Amino acid sequence: MRIAEARVVVTCPDRNFVTLKLVTDDGLTGVGDATLNGRELAVAAYLNEHVLPVLIGRDAARIEDTWQFLYRGAYWRRGPVTMTAIAAVDTALWDIKGKAAGLPVYQLLGGRCRDGVTVYGHANAETVDDVLAEVGRYVDMGYRAVRVQTGIPGLASTYGVSGDKMFYEPADAALPSENVWSTPAYLNHVPTVFERVRAEFGPGLALLHDVHHRLTPIEAARLGRSLEPYALTWMEDPVPAELQEGFRLIRRHTTTPIAVGEVFNSIWDCQQLISEQLIDYVRTTVVHAGGISHLRRIFDLAALYHVRSGSHGATDLSPVCMAAALHVDLSIPNFGLQEYMRHTPATDAVFPHSYRFADGYLHPGEEPGLGVDIDEDLAAQYPYRPAQLPVNRLVDGTMHNW
Structure with a gap:
């Protein structure tokens, strides 16, 4: 059960989302959320440029090994962009694992x-x-x-x-x-x-x-x-x-x-x-x-x-x-x-x-797996729309935590 396809879907049905979809060589699919509010395209780029190329051909059943590969194998590790990208892969692999077993993921946990x-x-x-x-x-x-x-x-x-x-x-x-x-x-x-x-x-x-x-x-x-x-x-x-x-x-x-x-x-x-x-x-x-x-x-x-x-x-x-x-x-x-x-x-x-x-x-x-999917045809009807979180100032104009 090898990963044969991996693609990132960016869509904006009322707000922006980034979703990773993996497909195995025997036709199983898995999805993972990769949304980082206000920084969505940074995670999409990290996945497309650095993660997806190393996933193709990997054994989809080796969830822990893949997590360690993406974490320990990145010298610049941690941080919200990296960990959100890793999360998307990990979640999609659990989805596939559940479908392969014919069980909802909570049963595997x-x-x-x-x-x-x-x-x-x-x-x-x-x-x-x-x-x-x-x-x-x-x-x-x-x-x-x-x-x-x-x-x-x-x-x-x-x-x-x-x-x-x-x-x-x-x-x-x-x-x-x-x-x-x-x-x-x-x-x-x-x-x-x-x-x-x-x-x-x-x-x-x-x-x-x-x-x-x-x-x-x-x-x-x-x-x-x-x-x-x-x-x-x-x-x-x-x-x-x-x-x-x-x-x-x-x-x-x-x-x-x-x-x-x-x-x-x-x-x-x-x-x-x-x-x-x-x-x-x-x-x-x-x-x-x-x-x-x-x-x-x-x-x-x-x-x-x-x-x-x-x-x-x-x-x-x-x-x-x-x-x-x-x-x-x-x-x-x-x-x-x-x-x-x-x-x-x-x-x-x-x-x-x-x-x-x-x-x-x-x-x-x-349902086996996570019990959720993405309708890619419908997602394509909602293109990305730039949107950022606010900033905060005190009454005197000093920058403050938002």
């Missing part, structure tokens, strides 16, 4: 550890009254967990708040748009939001909030402490994770759980945070952390230190990645939550899939 995958949705609005209505809408749809983001009084725009409530896409322009940020206004406002949400929906609904790397450790500690009365499931990305010892300071001052890791690319990015128990949820994902094989390593390490999974699942991760994530989620013992931002009808049509949502859970389906 050890079988079910749960009946379904608990997911959370995104309730966002400019005002607190409107966000309460949005939370209620997700509860009515059956969600058991909801991330809450609101506008900040005095700021023209705020991360996570979108005019399109169901299909939020932050990459909104060919050149980066600029947002303005005020940490004092944010810290004063957010606790009042969760006070009202918790009073409205009671203690049973899991609530989450994304800080999006915008605070210093002591500011994050203040926020975490102010949110303790509202029992959040997690406070996400409170600070940039380059200085990981900063999380020790947050830990000393608050018991609000911490989730981090959607921008991590390898187990070494989160080793200290996990082994020192500085976080509660690790949010690495299939497409940006080296594929199914490497993500399992990260979650296995996390399990030793009481850290659970909370994988990223925004709209810039295609249905191929979502399907792969569900097979991992279903099979690991330390699953926490899975982010689930729904894709538009156009995206779902380009990527037909068997996973489904019911009663707050996602189910990957029982």
Whole structure:
């Protein structure tokens, strides 16, 4: 079972996606997500120029050897472009492996550890009254967990708040748009939001909030402490994770759980945070952390230190990645939550899939492999459209983390 064909498909059914498709000499196909939001063509070029030529003729069954070849064989290793490209290959090979075995991928990973995958949705609005209505809408749809983001009084725009409530896409322009940020206004406002949400929906609904790397450790500690009365499931990305010892300071001052890791690319990015128990949820994902094989390593390490999974699942991760994530989620013992931002009808049509949502859970389906594919003829009708993520400045014009 040798790899006979390998091609990269770039398409934009309402947003840009990069997909790798592998075909074996006996006709089996496998797909892998290679989307890196705002840098899609960099990964496509890396695959086309450096990876695809070495895949032709390789044994498709040797998943681990191929992963090591692409990782150890690249002197300039790690980084989001390289690891996203490796992830695409790894995921496609797992898809092929499942089809060859006639089993869904989760069965090859050890079988079910749960009946379904608990997911959370995104309730966002400019005002607190409107966000309460949005939370209620997700509860009515059956969600058991909801991330809450609101506008900040005095700021023209705020991360996570979108005019399109169901299909939020932050990459909104060919050149980066600029947002303005005020940490004092944010810290004063957010606790009042969760006070009202918790009073409205009671203690049973899991609530989450994304800080999006915008605070210093002591500011994050203040926020975490102010949110303790509202029992959040997690406070996400409170600070940039380059200085990981900063999380020790947050830990000393608050018991609000911490989730981090959607921008991590390898187990070494989160080793200290996990082994020192500085976080509660690790949010690495299939497409940006080296594929199914490497993500399992990260979650296995996390399990030793009481850290659970909370994988990223925004709209810039295609249905191929979502399907792969569900097979991992279903099979690991330390699953926490899975982010689930729904894709538009156009995206779902380009990527037909068997996973489904019911009663707050996602189910990957029982088709052999990942249970997802790409309609290449339909994908060709949606050409690439340049789109970049915004940048962020403080009120005085200083560049800040977006």
